[in-house]
Amino acid sequence: MTTWITICDTCKRDDWDEATHSRSHGEDLAERVERQAEGRNVRTRRVSCLMGCGHGCNVAVQAEGKLAYTLGRFIPDDEAAAAIVDYAELHAQSETGQVPFKQWPQGVKGHFVTRHPPLPHTGD
Template identity: 80%
Template sequence: MTTWITICDTCKGEDWDAATHSRPHGEDMADLVESHAKGRGVKTRRVSCLMGCSHGCNVAIQAEGKLAYTLGRFTPDADSAAAIVDYAELHAESANGQVPFRQWPQGVKGHFVTRHPPLPKTEG
């Protein structure tokens, strides 16, 4: 089962200003996460808006049949990107998407915004 890191490429931090930034912080974060994820056990994709604007930069960690998480309040830097990818790999290795707190990379602690249960396999 593939764990995906979905990166909001339209996120803008509180300091974003069109006069000083040529693109959204989310694009910078996406570039960094994609770079850190190359050759690792997870996949990445970009979306335009995860609707967590007050929590930017945002990512979602998801896999079929597993708990899914939205993380936010990141600055687009190499340490944050590395922690996101490291956490996503732990998610991929887990049976149900739940990673014990003691295993969380330091860089994701305090960044969890939501947790979603897996969708049911059948309707009804």
């Protein structure tokens, strides 16, 4: 089962300003997450808007049949990207998608926004 990191590439943190930023914070985070995920047991994709603007920068960690999580309020740096990918790998290793708190990378603590149960199987 593949765990996906879906990265909002349109996120702009509160300090974003057209005069000082040539692109969105989401693009900066996406590049870093993609680089950290290379050769790892997770996949990445970009979307334009996860509708969590008050929590930018946002990502979703999800896999078929598992709990899914939205995380936000990241600074788009290498430390955040590494923590996101490390957490996603733990999600991938979990049968249900739930990762015990004591295993969470420090860099994701305080960044959880929502948790979604897996969709029911077709016909249920």
